[in-house]
Amino acid sequence: MPEMTNDLFRAGRHSRYFNHTRSYSLFSRVRMIAWILAVLQTAWILVDWLLLPEDVSSTIAYGRIVASVSCLALGLWFSHPYRLEISLMRLLLLVLVLTVFQSWSNWVLIEQGLGSEILAGYAFFPFMIITMLAIFALTIVEVVGFAVFVILVELVNQLWRGEFGLVNGLNDLWLLAVLGCIAGWASVNQLSMLLVLYRQATRDPLTGLANRRQVMAQLDGDIKDAHEQNKPLSVLLFDLDKFKSFNDNYGHAAGDLVLKQFAKILRDGAKRKMDLAGRFGGEEFLVILPDTDQSGAVKIANAVRDGCHNQTLKVPTGEEVSFRTSIGIAVLGDKTEGRTRFLQRADDALYAAKNGGRDRYVVAPPS
Structure with missing residues (x-):
């Protein structure tokens, strides 16, 4: 209220x-x-x-x-x-x-x-x-x-x-x-x-973040604005590490608690009015950072990782658990780059982070 x-x-x-x-x-x-x-x-x-x-x-x-x-x-x-x-x-x-x-x-x-x-x-x-x-x-x-x-x-x-x-x-x-x-x-x-x-x-009903439809619509507008105004635009793509195994071990109720807590960490990390954090699907999340270059995006990625490291949750079984995330970072390229290629580079960087040992970030090469 x-x-x-x-x-x-x-x-x-x-x-x-x-x-x-x-x-x-x-x-x-x-x-x-x-x-x-x-x-x-x-x-x-x-x-x-x-x-x-x-x-x-x-x-x-x-x-x-x-x-x-x-x-x-x-x-x-x-x-x-x-x-x-x-x-x-x-x-x-x-x-x-x-x-x-x-x-x-x-x-x-x-x-x-x-x-x-x-x-x-x-x-x-x-x-x-x-x-x-x-x-x-x-x-x-x-x-x-x-x-x-x-x-x-x-x-x-x-x-x-x-x-x-x-x-x-x-x-x-x-x-x-x-x-x-x-x-x-x-x-x-x-x-x-x-x-x-x-x-x-x-809004996503579970986490309260923007849903996928809103994220995609706003990303299109932010890409257009970034190209027209010649300003940087960064996206961070997150995936909760071994989340399927977490659900199998502790149950989906515990998984929902983790998703809600991770959403709170994202809101704390991307707190400018122009930033948008959204649930991309399942345990994947996307943060759009207008007017943010690579160094600014890395700073927020580290803040989110630190937030995960500092968090423990008591799940319905009574156990204390923690969670980690892998992050792919991409900065918008030249004026020929659209949403599909932009997100693909962030996704490639995310998989590189997961394949490199998880609980880390990888910055996509320039387009």
């Missing part, structure tokens, strides 16, 4: 792999809403012509066209859908477009001396914006930030209109706060559901 609460509070604890997933969710929803608003803002010009004097409706129409074009531009902004900071910026820009149009249209209507009954029809944007937050999977900190911004803008507008402290103004602020709490609850629930689904789809 504390771990889930921390994950919902702010994004600092999220892995970059989950951030990719959440970023794309934000990107797709902002784009969809931006397109809808671009159409509605343009269509509402007809309503303005029916309700407002001709000169005022023309002025408001120009503002709606600018807002529509801005929303259309957001909808056509396709770059970097997997970068969380860019997706949050998209959402902020959408909120700013709506907030600026609402403040500006209110100013135009007041300057023209139109009555409050007309102004009320153009003051719903804060309520729409704060309710719209329920559509997105946001952390508690993000929801509070957006809601406070919208409420502060409304407060400034009320001060400018001379409505602050009046019954209607206080009612609006109270309603915004209530809607913010409801929308925030829905938004954080969406984030919670996304986290649960993501973990079910990408």
Whole structure:
């Protein structure tokens, strides 16, 4: 429970792999809403012509066209859908477009001396914006930030209109706060559901590490990034020594305890947010180390070996047991090397380590 609460509070604890997933969710929803608003803002010009004097409706129409074009531009902004900071910026820009149009249209209507009954029809944007937050999977900190911004803008507008402290103004602020709490609850629930689904789809149920599908998908992306950015990328392939014999001697329950403990050692060794440790299959594990050269990979391999040496487990039979691992290390080669060849070199190095006496690492020759 504390771990889930921390994950919902702010994004600092999220892995970059989950951030990719959440970023794309934000990107797709902002784009969809931006397109809808671009159409509605343009269509509402007809309503303005029916309700407002001709000169005022023309002025408001120009503002709606600018807002529509801005929303259309957001909808056509396709770059970097997997970068969380860019997706949050998209959402902020959408909120700013709506907030600026609402403040500006209110100013135009007041300057023209139109009555409050007309102004009320153009003051719903804060309520729409704060309710719209329920559509997105946001952390508690993000929801509070957006809601406070919208409420502060409304407060400034009320001060400018001379409505602050009046019954209607206080009612609006109270309603915004209530809607913010409801929308925030829905938004954080969406984030919670996304986290649960993501973990079910990408984690190995026994060890809690990434499953093979997630490892392969992320490795493809990391290889592409390493080639494009000309940065090193290393992988460590692990195999628990004589694990089949261990299961035969102590039972599969004892083997599961070893797998769980070894997963903990891997998490302690590869603890940067960009690192990914996963169960590759059976007693094989893979660790992906972006922006890590051979010396960095060897350092982590030694840390994992030391972790195994320092660990003993009491198995269900009551015996104290230990375990060891062999490691194959490969550093990504030139831009022609893909995932298959990269993993094959790590696998060859792993077998060389096992054939060389086990409980050691071997670095694959450069590609």
